[in-house]
Amino acid sequence: MKNNLEIVKCEICGRQSNKIIARGYDFEYGTLDSEFYYMLCKDCNHIYLKNRPDSSLINKIYPNTYYTVNVNSPLFLKGNIYRNKLKFDIKRIKQNIKKRKITHIADLGCGDCARLIELKKALNDDKKSFTGIDIRFNENIRNIAKANGIEIVEKNIEDFDFSHRKFDLILMSQLIEHVYNPAKLMKKLWECLNDEGIVLIDTPNWGSLDFKMFSKKFWGGYHMPRHFNIFSKESLTKLAVLSGFYVYKTGYLPSPGFWIISLRNLLRLKSSDYSKSFFEFLNFSFLPVVAFFSVFDLIAIQLKFKSSNQFIIAEKRKGNKF
Numbered sequence: 378m379k380n381n382l383e384i385v386k387c388e389i390c391g392r393q394s395n396k397i398i399a400r401g402y403d404f405e406y407g408t409l410d411s412e413f414y415y416m417l418c419k420d421c422n423h424i425y426l427k428n429r430p431d432s433s434l435i436n437k438i439y440p441n442t443y444y445t446v447n448v449n450s451p452l453f454l455k456g457n458i459y460r461n462k463l464k465f466d467i468k469r470i471k472q473n474i475k476k477r478k479i480t481h482i483a484d485l486g487c488g489d490c491a492r493l494i495e496l497k498k499a500l501n502d503d504k505k506s507f508t509g510i511d512i513r514f515n516e517n518i519r520n521i522a523k524a525n526g527i528e529i530v531e532k533n534i535e536d537f538d539f540s541h542r543k544f545d546l547i548l549m550s551q552l553i554e555h556v557y558n559p560a561k562l563m564k565k566l567w568e569c570l571n572d573e574g575i576v577l578i579d580t581p582n583w584g585s586l587d588f589k590m591f592s593k594k595f596w597g598g599y600h601m602p603r604h605f606n607i608f609s610k611e612s613l614t615k616l617a618v619l620s621g622f623y624v625y626k627t628g629y630l631p632s633p634g635f636w637i638i639s640l641r642n643l644l645r646l647k648s649s650d651y652s653k654s655f656f657e658f659l660n661f662s663f664l665p666v667v668a669f670f671s672v673f674d675l676i677a678i679q680l681k682f683k684s685s686n687q688f689i690i691a692e693k694r695k696g697n698k699f
């Protein structure tokens with residue numbers, strides 16, 4: 378079968394860059410055999426996948442062995458590590474919504490709804506509404522969401538019509554790098570936010586130490602060919618401003634996952650299943666490894682270095698227009 382790849386330009390400025398920063402393959406799942414090229418747009422400080430799979434290949438590049446839905450994947454998040462990550466997320470969200478009037482909350486790409494459920498418990502306010510949107514939910518997640526009073530909407534976020542909905546807080550974690558048209562998505566978010574509403578985005582960041590070590594090929598943040606856009610603080614800020622937002626806050630977050638995936642890519646370990654390799658201790662369930670890279674990144678961030686994960690809080694200020 379011929380791969381359906383589309384050639385694209387920089388999402389932020391619309392220009393084609395001629396600076397190839399990385400080339401490689403789908404090291405993690407081997408879903409397509411093409412070589413992929415990541416380009417650096419120097420004007421925007423932005424990296425993008427030049428030859429990306431078109432929408433006819435979506436089911437192929439997210440196979441049922443994909444780590445988010447595959448309990449046998451070395452990257453499947455479970456147990457205490459997952460609970461601690463959720464706790465860290467909730468603490469961070471709570472800190473950032475203090476003093477704001479937040480009633481309607483949405484999580485785009487909510488996955489198993491665990492973050493929404495924990496947030497609902499933490500905020501403990503019957504007047505607040507919680508909505509999770511994702512491309513697919515299984516029966517188990519539907520039941521859990523229902524039991525916890527979470528509304529779920531099964532839709533591709535890029536096709537979802539937000540025009541009849543209004544939110545005060547939109548969470549979007551590790552999603553914007555996967556979408557075909559982040560600028561269009563940001564404008565939709567702007568439209569469905571109430572005045573002074575905020576969107577809290579987490580997404581990979583390039584320029585960290587692990588990026589520098591693995592940037593030519595194996596860096597886990599590329600997630601070849603599933604991350605179409607790799608933002609820097611500058612390019613993410615530029616996108617938010619061009620979409621009408623006021624950028625309230627930016628920062629970096631620990632990213633143990635990309636250290637682990639980069640090393641796994643280097644060692645040719647797949648993300649779909651465990652092999653017999655000695656190095657399979659490099660996985661998302663082995664606490665010493667996850668803790669080591671988390672602490673490393675936390676120290677780096679304290680010392681004002683970048684990590685491979687960033688956040689932005691973008692606010693819809695009254696009267697601002699895009």
Ligand SMILES: [Zn+2]
Nearest residue numbers: 387390418421
């Ligand atoms: Zn550009």
